Amino acid sequence: MRTIVLLGSTGSIGTQTLDVIRDRRDQFRVVGLGASGGNLELLAAQIVEFQPETVALARPAAANQLQGLLYAEADKRGWNAGDFRLPKLLLGPDAATELAAADVDVVLNAITGAAGLLPTLATLAKGTTLALANKESLVIGGRLVTSAARPGQIVAVDSEHSAFAQALRSGRADEVRRLVLTASGGPFRGRTREDLAAVTPDDAMAHPTWAMGRVITINSSTLVNKGLELLEAALLYDVALDDVVVTVHPQSIVHSMVEFHDGSTIAQASPPDMRLPIGIALTWPDRLADAARPCDWSTPATWTFEPVDNDTFPAIELARSSGKAGGTAPAVYNAANEAAVDAFCEGRIGFLAITEIISACLDEHLASGHVADDNLTVEAVLAADRWGRERAAELVEARA
Numbered sequence: 544m545r546t547i548v549l550l551g552s553t554g555s556i557g558t559q560t561l562d563v564i565r566d567r568r569d570q571f572r573v574v575g576l577g578a579s580g581g582n583l584e585l586l587a588a589q590i591v592e593f594q595p596e597t598v599a600l601a602r603p604a605a606a607n608q609l610q611g612l613l614y615a616e617a618d619k620r621g622w623n624a625g626d627f628r629l630p631k632l633l634l635g636p637d638a639a640t641e642l643a644a645a646d647v648d649v650v651l652n653a654i655t656g657a658a659g660l661l662p663t664l665a666t667l668a669k670g671t672t673l674a675l676a677n678k679e680s681l682v683i684g685g686r687l688v689t690s691a692a693r694p695g696q697i698v699a700v701d702s703e704h705s706a707f708a709q710a711l712r713s714g715r716a717d718e719v720r721r722l723v724l725t726a727s728g729g730p731f732r733g734r735t736r737e738d739l740a741a742v743t744p745d746d747a748m749a750h751p752t753w754a755m756g757r758v759i760t761i762n763s764s765t766l767v768n769k770g771l772e773l774l775e776a777a778l779l780y781d782v783a784l785d786d787v788v789v790t791v792h793p794q795s796i797v798h799s800m801v802e803f804h805d806g807s808t809i810a811q812a813s814p815p816d817m818r819l820p821i822g823i824a825l826t827w828p829d830r831l832a833d834a835a836r837p838c839d840w841s842t843p844a845t846w847t848f849e850p851v852d853n854d855t856f857p858a859i860e861l862a863r864s865s866g867k868a869g870g871t872a873p874a875v876y877n878a879a880n881e882a883a884v885d886a887f888c889e890g891r892i893g894f895l896a897i898t899e900i901i902s903a904c905l906d907e908h909l910a911s912g913h914v915a916d917d918n919l920t921v922e923a924v925l926a927a928d929r930w931g932r933e934r935a936a937e938l939v940e941a942r943a
């Protein structure tokens with residue numbers, strides 16, 4: 544029986560994680576759930592169904608409403624007062640970090656954005672296995688995060704990085720030549736910059752192969768997601784940034800590949816379904832039987848690969864240069880992006896402005912002397928995160 548804390552339980556990864564656990568109550572027990580408070584009905588239903596001991600809620604003002612919803616949910620099921628015990632509530636911006644330090648086997652961090660950093664660090668400090676969906680915490684924390692982890696303590700949930708972990712079992716570390724990161728290309732694959740000037744948030748949300756949360760879906764459309772994933776891969780598997788190459792694979796069936804020094808390439812393939820990487824992350828190094836459907840070889844299928852159009856989508860190379868600068872630069876890349884994505888979704892800037900703002904923030908940050916890897920601290924990362932958001936907001940205003 545593995546005990547689990549799930550942070551971000553009401554999101555896309557969170558709900559799919561509970562789907563995996565729902566039919567396997569003999570293998571997993573949910574000890575804690577965490578969310579921000581944006582979907583209290585769903586959180587209440589999850590609490591009643593999984594009966595965690597502790598719940599972390601980032602917005603304290605939502606606590607009363609949650610309690611009312613819990614009683615209503617229990618009532619709906621015809622339960623008496625004795626059938627259900629209210630969980631302990633942790634409230635406020637540090638609640639998820641406190642919950643991450645619980646005594647459990649696995650913390651699955653599925654919070655979105657930089658808010659996942661402190662929970663990631665708290666999990667590692669406690670010595671608990673970290674099933675990591677929240678790539679932003681690894682990217683912005685960089686060596687701070689990797690040096691806090693013992694070997695194997697971080698297990699990737701991200702589909703590409705789960706694919707790397709699976710393929711890397713085919714050879715020794717010194718036999719690896721390159722990591723080949725696949726990208727769907729997003730909804731705007733094949734478009735020109737001219738085409739992209741007028742695309743809307745709804746257009747950007749129409750991902751061709753995956754149903755995901757808002758931020759990661761917009762990030763897939765700009766290819767910022769692939770930029771973050773390039774940095775994530777280099778950090779997780781200790782590979783040089785130039786040894787991670789990206790190929791566009793619109794079908795999202797080959798989730799990524801490892802090229803070995805004899806010329807072999809080992810790929811991990813399965814239909815796009817996050818329940819597979821979530822399942823293997825919860826049971827790593829073992830596989831979770833029947834986590835998802837395999838490929839169907841009884842019907843014709845075509846898998847294609849093409850190079851990335853880096854002129855139209857500069858986000859990957861911007862990420863690579865932020866990774867080479869190291870230190871606080873990736874935190875600025877991510878923060879500027881999070882602020883620009885919000886502005887784009889609110890209709891305040893156009894699509895192309897997202898990567899233009901990231902680029903401008905990065906240039907300014909590097910010119911004003913960023914904190915390098917050797918001197919990196921949590922405070923420096925959080926300060927760079929704040930600065931990146933504020934500077935991006937100013938650049939948004941200047942364009943309005």
Ligand SMILES: NC(=O)C1=CN([C@@H]2O[C@H](COP(=O)(O)OP(=O)(O)OC[C@H]3O[C@@H](n4cnc5c(N)ncnc54)[C@H](OP(=O)(O)O)[C@@H]3O)[C@@H](O)[C@H]2O)C=CC1
Pocket residue numbers: 550551552553554555556557577578579580581582601639652653654655656658676677678679700701702753754755756757758759817
């Ligand atoms: N979705 C996917 O298929 C994939 C996602 N990922 C990564 O997984 C992470 C989650 O993505 P996804 O599930 O799509 O995102 P969603 O937006 O769907 O869900 C985000 C979750 O995080 C919670 N949350 C947001 N802010 C805070 C906060 N400050 N404190 C505590 N909880 C918070 C939300 O709570 P509430 O609902 O209450 O607001 C929600 O439960 C991201 O880092 C993403 O890049 C990686 C690979 C695939």
Ligand SMILES: CC(=O)[C@@H](O)[C@H](O)COP(=O)(O)O
Pocket residue numbers: 701702703725726727728729753759762763764768769817
């Ligand atoms: C499911 C998953 O892991 C996402 O990160 C996915 O990879 C996004 O697709 P893109 O390849 O379009 O960024």
Ligand SMILES: [Mn+2]
Pocket residue numbers: 701702703772
């Ligand atoms: Mn991914």
